Amino acid sequence: MLGRATHLIAALARFYKPFFGGRYLIITNTLSAGFLLGTADIIRQSMERRQKPTKNWDTARTTHMFITGCTVGPLLHYWYFWIDKITPGKKTKKIKVVIIKVVIDQTFAPFFACWYFMEMGLFQGQSVTESWNEFRRKFWEYYLAELSLWPAAQMINFFFLPSAYRVLFVNVVTLGWNVYLSYLKHRNEGE
Numbered sequence: 001m002l003g004r005a006t007h008l009i010a011a012l013a014r015f016y017k018p019f020f021g022g023r024y025l026i027i028t029n030t031l032s033a034g035f036l037l038g039t040a041d042i043i044r045q046s047m048e049r050r051q052k053p054t055k056n057w058d059t060a061r062t063t064h065m066f067i068t069g070c071t072v073g074p075l076l077h078y079w080y081f082w083i084d085k086i087t088p089g090k091k092t093k094k095i096k097v098v099i100i101k102v103v104i105d106q107t108f109a110p111f112f113a114c115w116y117f118m119e120m121g122l123f124q125g126q127s128v129t130e131s132w133n134e135f136r137r138k139f140w141e142y143y144l145a146e147l148s149l150w151p152a153a154q155m156i157n158f159f160f161l162p163s164a165y166r167v168l169f170v171n172v173v174t175l176g177w178n179v180y181l182s183y184l185k186h187r188n189e190g191e
Helices: 002-020 022-051 059-086 091-106 108-123 128-160 163-186
Strands: none
Touching: 022 059, 022 163, 059 091, 059 108, 059 163, 091 108, 091 128, 108 128, 108 163, 128 163
């Protein structure tokens, strides 16, 4: 039994290995970002429907979240490779390099927030001005929540994981984060 399990795990590793390197990595990063943003919206809508059982399921909203994730996936893909390129690690200064990478990564947060609110707003029929105003109204709430989660997560990411797995790790952590983003984007202003 143990021998068959070992062979199965080895076969799965051989199957998935190409998706975490070379030309397929960007596809993996793009689709996983879209899938996890869409999944987070499904989780958020499930929570909303428990509170309000009469609320209808909004498949367009989930689709918009999936597409938004797919558009940010390539940005994250190249972002993490760029961070690695400009901050090559040396074994003797590894923690210093990780801290530098986390600080650099935090400069991306306002850009991502703007991208998210603008793209989602446009998908949902808001004008550019309305989307921009929503981003401005919700930015500080977003950014404070961002600072409470992402620096610690990125310390783990940059310290322990090779570059090929960075976007996937971020996407997994993002599942919970995206539930929050879906809430922040879709809540009524009075809540």
